[in-house]
Amino acid sequence: MIVTQKRSTQQTSSNDVEEPAGPHPRTLLRCPRQVILKMSEFSDWYFGVPEITRYWFTGSVVLPLLGRFGLFSPYLMLLEWNLFFHKFQIWRPVTALFYYPLTPSSGFHWLLMLYFMYNYSRGIETGLFDGRPADYLSMLIFNWILCTIICLAAGVYFLLEPMVLSVLYIWCQMNRDQIVQFWFGTQFKAMYLPWILVGFNMILRGGGMNELIGILIGHAYYFLMFKYPQDFGGRAFLRTPQILYRWFPNRTNVVHGFGQAPSYRRTNAGDGGAGRHNWGQGHPLGGPD
Template identity: 55%
Template structure:
């Protein structure tokens, strides 16, 4: 038990509680402790019955069934892996900046959810974070099923194609890519390459709520290839290495 506690406490703050909330709400719905209908995003109930918690619970809840359980575990793996990598690399020491990016992505997913009648937001939210990491690490080689290896920049599209072929889905992945691309553009491309304002700079009250833990040389520095460290825990859901990064030419 102490080993699990140590592992849990070693996860960066926002990744830790995003993952914990996802597991908690999904298992509550799975075992019927509360009716899952209270967790999903519902336009009518939100605006007419003032059930204002639904955009939050729709982020954390995922319907676990015999047909969706494996997909849920893969989503949890991607959440844990890529959110942690972002939080401990480009956003290291800047919790307010990472929180503000997550908040922006979540608001985009909620708006899309209302417009497109998407009732749970885990898929697009996780893909949006994965997309940002992949754009910041374009040339890192990642591994997927059957030993296939390719640059990280293609991983979101491989996931989209994979779900399109296997389950006839792909819409949630496409929405996540759209949100992630908008977030990446406003965070990095627009202020750096086009000289525009940094729209996703967190306001002062969020900075006070989540103060920087160390000085870093400015937010929104030019994206560079970043090699994942070996110290990132990878053992939560077994030994598969979907999306594990390697440097070019790595074995």
């Protein structure tokens, strides 16, 4: 009887042992799966961005964040006449293209520039330059060279904002009659969007110079590539260097080089280009998303 009581006591004590506190092992196993799933979704989104836009967007995110965390001096990134010509610091036009000084007062504007870049650069690369990354890169290089010259002369230290505005301006010219939606539900044609942004920046930030430079650059490209060859019967001034085709070959059967305006650049009121879209969306030119 005594032995039986001891065994029953041991069984009772073993059953009363509580499980250790903390998350269940199955829950711990689920967490890595969720993380992997989220990473897979991010990877699908990231590599779904067109190639040239993805490189530009990545550099414009990484460099400002590294500078904000103090990993290098922002002074190394800016574009300045004496440093570029007299001290031969030739990297500055490249770093000034991607870098933007992040401060508590400029953070929202930086996010706005990234938003414009992602939407409008993606819209042009998947629309007008669909399957032709070399031609789109050639457009950006032309804009960048012209932007560097103007900003050096005007004393503008960073190129990100005027470059984004130049791409936005070209998109708006290719979709002139498309209705876009601005703040507070206001709606207007896309051709007016760059000028409205100039007005808003002049009122809210006391600026406007960067936007005007971007409009000038975008108009120069639009005129030389489309307006002059088609409307005035002139020859095409802009050609894509053959080396870019070796680095970024066409993905479809298209004609190398450019200078001929595409037939769909003007949209009629009855086609898809007249549909309403939220402000900032970079849809394929003249058509739905």
